[in-house]
Amino acid sequence: MSVYDVAVIGTGGVGSAALYHLAKSGASVIGIDQFAPPHDRGSSHGDTRVIRMAYFEHPDYVPLLRQAYQNWHTLEEVSGTQLYFPAGVLQIGPEQGEVIAGIRQSAAAHNLAIESFTENEIPQTFAGVIPPTNCVGILERDAGYLLVSDCISAYLTAAAKHGAILQANTVVESWQDRDGTFEVQTSGETLYVKQLVICGGAWASQLVHDLGVPLTILRKHLYWYENDFPAYTRAGKFPVFLMETPTGIFYGFPQLDSQGVKLARHDGGESIADAGHHSQQQDLDDQTLIEGFTSACLPQLSHRLTRHAACMYTMTPDQHFLVGTHPVHRGLHFASGLSGHGFKFASALGEILAELATTGQTTAPTEFLAPTRFS
Ligand SMILES: Cc1cc2nc3c(=O)[nH]c(=O)nc-3n(C[C@H](O)[C@H](O)[C@H](O)COP(=O)(O)OP(=O)(O)OC[C@H]3O[C@@H](n4cnc5c(N)ncnc54)[C@H](O)[C@@H]3O)c2cc1C
Incomplete structure (x- = not known):
């Protein structure tokens, strides 16, 4: 029987960042992905992603972008690789x-x-x-672009150095909340974890299907x-x-x-x-x-x-992200519905999900992204 503090389901753009921040915080963490990230079968491929701060989608994203820029710079230092290019x-x-x-x-x-x-x-x-x-x-x-696959590789490598277990080519088939402990059924085994972080990208609604928000x-x-x-x-x-x-x-x-x-x-x-x-x-x-x-x-x-x-x-219906803790399963945290503009935020969202999983709260201003805005 495998037991961890946290399982991250989906280790693409956001999940790779969450895995790194969780491992760095000292949590015992496993990252599970149905493919072997970085891969070209989801939403995080094609070489480059735009990153910009004066955000036309909504001014409330700007504080998260400051955190994201800072975290991408930190990842560059940790990995010794240039990931962000300030082309304007x-x-x-x-x-x-x-x-x-x-x-x-x-x-x-x-x-x-x-x-x-x-x-x-x-x-x-x-x-x-x-x-x-x-x-x-x-x-x-000051805006520019990120090398998308290199960012994911850098986070996964750094997460592994901090002790994260990476399980690629493993499908998460289901999970059950058993009075605060999550039983996670993968294609290979059953895991038990205290906290679940779900970053399923385009598969999100199959992994968290009761948020009441159509994707x-x-x-x-x-x-x-x-x-x-x-x-x-x-x-x-x-x-x-x-x-x-x-x-x-x-x-x-x-x-x-x-x-x-x-x-x-x-x-x-x-x-x-x-x-x-x-x-x-x-x-x-x-x-x-x-x-x-x-x-x-x-x-x-x-x-x-x-x-x-x-x-x-x-x-999502309003093209803003869904980020937060599940209203019923309090040990489940998620970032999904990134609506075609989420990669630049992955470094911040990963840190926010790690905070939620380890402390139950975050100081980042994410209230405007809570799924309850639709209820
Ligand atoms: C063409 C295109 C251009 C874009 N341009 C930009 C841009 O310029 N700037 C920007 O900021 N954003 C951009 N985006 C959006 C951004 O790329 C995405 O929002 C972001 O990459 C999504 O990351 P993610 O972690 O949610 O998904 P992904 O990186 O796809 O990760 C989800 C992971 O979950 C895994 N998974 C799913 N279900 C399971 C399961 N049951 N078991 C195990 N693993 C599972 C998948 O295999 C996958 O690896 C663009 C997107 C596209 C498609």
């Missing part, structure tokens, strides 16, 4: 749109440094960028296009970009390697019944929208596709 993030959209108005609101509320550009100044400052009509730009110089899974696509325009490269100091346009919200990264420029559409996506139905199949309608966007806004980029990948967003 250029965001473009209508002044009263979701993106620009939201950035200004967060920046004003938290006194964050941003630089504004008029429609005419954008192409003069950023070669090869044509904004949609009546749009403005905001550059956040929708969307298949999303990533595209890499061959590029020979020097300005669109990291060496050419091209920033990460996100643009709110009449045909959708598109984002992408400067060219980092021979695969070219990576792009994706943040809105849209095909709803799938469950994460088991996820496939890597391409979607030509989505690709047509992407190429329409590049023709209009990044006209120097080729339409020669070098790589495609599909990934999953797990959406």
Whole structure:
């Protein structure tokens, strides 16, 4: 019979961070994953993730982002690896749109440094960028991108050094709350733990099914296009970009390697019944929208596709995360429904879940993410 203080179910983006913070706190902890993270079958693959502080989604995320930035820096020190790259993030959209108005609101509320550009100044400052009509730009110089798989590997390696047990390729089939002790049935054995941390990504609703919040899974696509325009490269100091346009919200990264420029559409996506139905199949309608966007806004980029990948967003009804302690099973803590913008927070969410599992509380301001907001 195996007994631990805590089991972390799902050791992808958030779970790997939780595992590290739990092991570092001295807890005996096991991390269980159905695959072998970092892998390309969930939500944390495709090389890069945007990280930015002047958060258009809601100003209440900013304190969590400060914690996240700090924790990514700590992970870089612990692992001796650069994980965060401050390329800057250029965001473009209508002044009263979701993106620009939201950035200004967060920046004003938290006194964050941003630089504004008029429609005419954008192409003069950023070669090869044509904004949609009546749009403005905001550059956040301290923002940039994270190397997603390297972050997960770094957390798992550091967790193991602190004594965490990693169990890959092991499915958690069920768990039962037996008067405060959790009995966890995996494909290999039965474990007993005092606390359970569930970071199941797109599988979350199969692992915690009684929160009363419906989660929708969307298949999303990533595209890499061959590029020979020097300005669109990291060496050419091209920033990460996100643009709110009449045909959708598109984002992408400067060219980092021979695969070219990576792009994706943040809105849209095909709803799938469950994460088991996820496939890597391409979607030509989505690709047509992407190429329409590049023709209009990044006209120097080729339409020669070098790589495609599909990934999953797990959406809540209001597109804000679900984070907290289960209202009935008080030893169960979770972060799910990250709604396509959660990776940058993984380093903070992991620490918060570890605090909840070891002390029963957290000082981080996460009340706005509690699932009770829907009741
Ligand atoms: C295309 C795309 C682009 C994105 N871009 C950004 C971005 O630029 N910036 C940003 O911040 N966020 C971005 N996101 C969102 C972000 O990547 C996700 O929110 C985040 O990676 C989710 O992490 P997670 O830990 O919840 O899920 P995952 O990393 O998928 O981890 C869940 C883990 O749980 C495991 N699991 C599930 N069920 C079981 C079970 N029964 N037994 C054992 N293991 C199980 C899975 O195998 C998996 O490893 C993007 C997402 C996608 C898809």
